[in-house]
Amino acid sequence: MRPLAELIRRAIDLFYVAPIAHVVPRQTFRYAVCGLLTLGLDALWYALFYNFVFDRVNFDLGWLVLSPHIAALFLVFPVTFFTGFWLNRHVAFRTSPLGAGTQLGRYALSVAGSVLLTYGCMKLLVEACGIWPTPSKVLTNVVTVVYSYLMAKYFTFRHADE
Numbered sequence: 617m618r619p620l621a622e623l624i625r626r627a628i629d630l631f632y633v634a635p636i637a638h639v640v641p642r643q644t645f646r647y648a649v650c651g652l653l654t655l656g657l658d659a660l661w662y663a664l665f666y667n668f669v670f671d672r673v674n675f676d677l678g679w680l681v682l683s684p685h686i687a688a689l690f691l692v693f694p695v696t697f698f699t700g701f702w703l704n705r706h707v708a709f710r711t712s713p714l715g716a717g718t719q720l721g722r723y724a725l726s727v728a729g730s731v732l733l734t735y736g737c738m739k740l741l742v743e744a745c746g747i748w749p750t751p752s753k754v755l756t757n758v759v760t761v762v763y764s765y766l767m768a769k770y771f772t773f774r775h776a777d778e
Contacts (some may be wrong), residue, residue: 666685672684711774730764733759
């Protein structure tokens with residue numbers, strides 16, 4: 617996995633040029649690109665599951681009925697979780713002195729906060745405000761990005777140098 621992480625890191629660094637390099641720290645830039653990769657994958661999987669797997673119809677588990685936008689959200693979650701952790705650990709915050717188990721546990725806590733924030737935003741935007749699910753998901757991602765970055769930098773991968 618290390619060669620893949622190094623390849624991704626070098627590819628990201630190709631785009632770390634002026635004027636970005638003068639304004640944004642390298643680690644923050646790497647985190648942003650990793651986040652965009654994760655969000656792009658998340659949006660793609662979400663749209664596929666919402667539109668084709670759940671076919672925009674409620675998903676009945678027998679004991680619980682999930683609206684299609686929430687069902688897709690939960691089904692896509694594991695892919696986004698492990699992709700995001702791997703990219704953050706091996707590309708953006710690779711020098712954190714914390715062990716992998718500690719990082720994974722902290723990442724799980726921060727992601728739990730993101731899931732709650734995402735769930736609340738999706739319920740609000742789709743069901744209370746009447747915004748379509750896919751644009752609501754994109755707007756929700758913008759809110760959770762700020763939260764996620766702060767958690768990654770100051771909690772999950774604390775003390776990571778460039």
